Amino acid sequence: MIEARSLSARVGEFALRDVSFAVPRGGYGVVIGPAGSGKTTLLETVAGIVAQRGGTLLLGGRDATALPPETRDVGFVYQHGYLFPHLSVEDNIAYGADDPALARAVARRLGADAFGARDVRGLSGGERQVVALARALARRPAVLLLDEPFSALDPRRRTLVRREVRAIHAEWGMTVLQVTHDFTEAGLLGDVAILLDGGRVLQYGPPEEVFRRPASPYIAEFLGAENVFAGRARALDETSPDWVDGAPHDVAGRFRAVEFRTGDLTIYAVGDAPDGPGYAVIRAEEVLLSREQHGAGEPAATSARNRFHGTIVELATLGALTRVTVDVRGTPLVAALTTRSVHELGLGVGVAVEASFKAMAVHLC
Amino acid sequence: MNETSGRRRPLYRAASVGALAAAALFVLFLAVPVVQLVAVAGGSGLAKLLDDAELRDALALTWLTASVATLLGVVGGTPLAWALARRPFRGRAVVAALLDLPLLIPHPAAGIALLLVLGRDSVAGRALLAFGLRIAGSPGGIVAAMLFVSAPLFISGAREAFARVDPRYEAVARTLGDPAWRVFRRVTLPLSMRGLVAAAVVMWARAVSEFGAIVVLTYNPKVTSVLGYDRFTSYGLPEALPVAAVLVILSLLPLSFLRALRYERGMGGGLAAVAP
Numbered sequence: 001m002i003e004a005r006s007l008s009a010r011v012g013e014f015a016l017r018d019v020s021f022a023v024p025r026g027g028y029g030v031v032i033g034p035a036g037s038g039k040t041t042l043l044e045t046v047a048g049i050v051a052q053r054g055g056t057l058l059l060g061g062r063d064a065t066a067l068p069p070e071t072r073d074v075g076f077v078y079q080h081g082y083l084f085p086h087l088s089v090e091d092n093i094a095y096g097a098d099d100p101a102l103a104r105a106v107a108r109r110l111g112a113d114a115f116g117a118r119d120v121r122g123l124s125g126g127e128r129q130v131v132a133l134a135r136a137l138a139r140r141p142a143v144l145l146l147d148e149p150f151s152a153l154d155p156r157r158r159t160l161v162r163r164e165v166r167a168i169h170a171e172w173g174m175t176v177l178q179v180t181h182d183f184t185e186a187g188l189l190g191d192v193a194i195l196l197d198g199g200r201v202l203q204y205g206p207p208e209e210v211f212r213r214p215a216s217p218y219i220a221e222f223l224g225a226e227n228v229f230a231g232r233a234r235a236l237d238e239t240s241p242d243w244v245d246g247a248p249h250d251v252a253g254r255f256r257a258v259e260f261r262t263g264d265l266t267i268y269a270v271g272d273a274p275d276g277p278g279y280a281v282i283r284a285e286e287v288l289l290s291r292e293q294h295g296a297g298e299p300a301a302t303s304a305r306n307r308f309h310g311t312i313v314e315l316a317t318l319g320a321l322t323r324v325t326v327d328v329r330g331t332p333l334v335a336a337l338t339t340r341s342v343h344e345l346g347l348g349v350g351v352a353v354e355a356s357f358k359a360m361a362v363h364l365c
Numbered sequence: 366m367n368e369t370s371g372r373r374r375p376l377y378r379a380a381s382v383g384a385l386a387a388a389a390l391f392v393l394f395l396a397v398p399v400v401q402l403v404a405v406a407g408g409s410g411l412a413k414l415l416d417d418a419e420l421r422d423a424l425a426l427t428w429l430t431a432s433v434a435t436l437l438g439v440v441g442g443t444p445l446a447w448a449l450a451r452r453p454f455r456g457r458a459v460v461a462a463l464l465d466l467p468l469l470i471p472h473p474a475a476g477i478a479l480l481l482v483l484g485r486d487s488v489a490g491r492a493l494l495a496f497g498l499r500i501a502g503s504p505g506g507i508v509a510a511m512l513f514v515s516a517p518l519f520i521s522g523a524r525e526a527f528a529r530v531d532p533r534y535e536a537v538a539r540t541l542g543d544p545a546w547r548v549f550r551r552v553t554l555p556l557s558m559r560g561l562v563a564a565a566v567v568m569w570a571r572a573v574s575e576f577g578a579i580v581v582l583t584y585n586p587k588v589t590s591v592l593g594y595d596r597f598t599s600y601g602l603p604e605a606l607p608v609a610a611v612l613v614i615l616s617l618l619p620l621s622f623l624r625a626l627r628y629e630r631g632m633g634g635g636l637a638a639v640a641p
Binding site: 044047048049068069070072074075076078082084085086095096132135136139141145 | 531533534536537538539540541542543544545551552555556
């Protein structure tokens, strides 16, 4: 396990401050955050490469605060590999290995054995990353620290290597902490997501929690939630006419009914946000669009509590995905649809649609 | 092209021609005396080696003392250079400035300063004499003078060589189980080796060509530079020329070695080619 308690460190003018998080034994933690947020410094501090100035660091249950890097039983892979240029690929992988057979087995599993006795100066960026991974794993460390280790790999190889690292992690019961810019990767790999900015942990927890319930509008925007609305929340009670239907708001604090007003819109949500100003976050993937049927009578029955009429003002297609922006009474609402759905529904700029999303899809912060 | 740039073009051309001419003159100024000396007296100097025992002895003494001084400089200077490049410590700037001092002061003054500290009448000189070690007026004095004036060149070059090694290579090696001293041996030293060798060669060449400090500290036995000076003042230019030519050839050897080192396969890209 990796447990940081109020960790602080300094590199030049940059400082990590009061960093606390825990990745359980055998867990996979992902560190996400904007460039310059201190992700690499955090990993280097855990490895003992950057001197810790305060706080406590536990690795595998023992206090590693004052331990030098060579006794922490950590493996470290930098984004650029940092392969020793005076050694061959084989010698790089075997550099710290106690068991040459294990080193060869790891190299084979990751496909690094194919580079054999080549001069590391002739390797591509992706090949270097694979060799660097093999070199770190060849020691079978208890804790593996990865600084964007798959970033230079082509998509096919990335999938293969990522899968193999995940498999080795599971087999050996290693604890992993990985820096990534790739939110998909964070969601795929991580048991714990640590969101870092300005040298501080903004939020940490299971990735789905961090992505679905960002702790602030800044985090929501950073994590790619397009629909972030400023407004005012108000808890509903049993007298509210339109939704609660007799469910008192204090049945369970986290599941009380909340009405959130932003501009001319009223959004219904479920949550524990206090009354007053705040933000509502709705991921574009949660928003459904349907064509308005003129003269079709009553709208179709649906469980979605939030339904708005609007007009499409923009479509942005990226392969099989299309982001559709709908103007709802002056408020832009973004929906992420498959491009096929967009074609089948005949959606285009100026088309009137109904946008809907469930109250549970609204996160208040 | 607008009117202004059209007017400026001849001006630029004239400036370029002027700069080129100045550069050519400068190169000639640096190269002609050396080339002419070797051309005029190189052959006779090398021939003289066969029948001039004093010149042979001076040459051997110069090689030996410069090599000993370089060895001492490398052994003593490498840890210091590493500390200056890698370990921030209080007073690092002062130490760095002190190390530049021998390069800045006139070399005869350096010789006098060394004589004050290591001469027969000094505390250190007397203490060394008690152990049978005489510095002034002995090969030890030559080594001391050479070390004093040329070691800063090695330390400066070695510091640069260490600083060019990205500390992340060392960091990775630490996480691979090596303590700091083993990282130095397995990673830092191999990656900085070319720079260290180059710095040692420069130090050796500087030691070979030293005159001012040596002549104050140890006139006899004579190193090649002192012998050349002695022949010039005693017998005039014709006798000094072959000695000077041999000294120049001796000094050019490490330069050729350095060039070979630089253009060796892989040096073109060097570490920069593999560093991320």
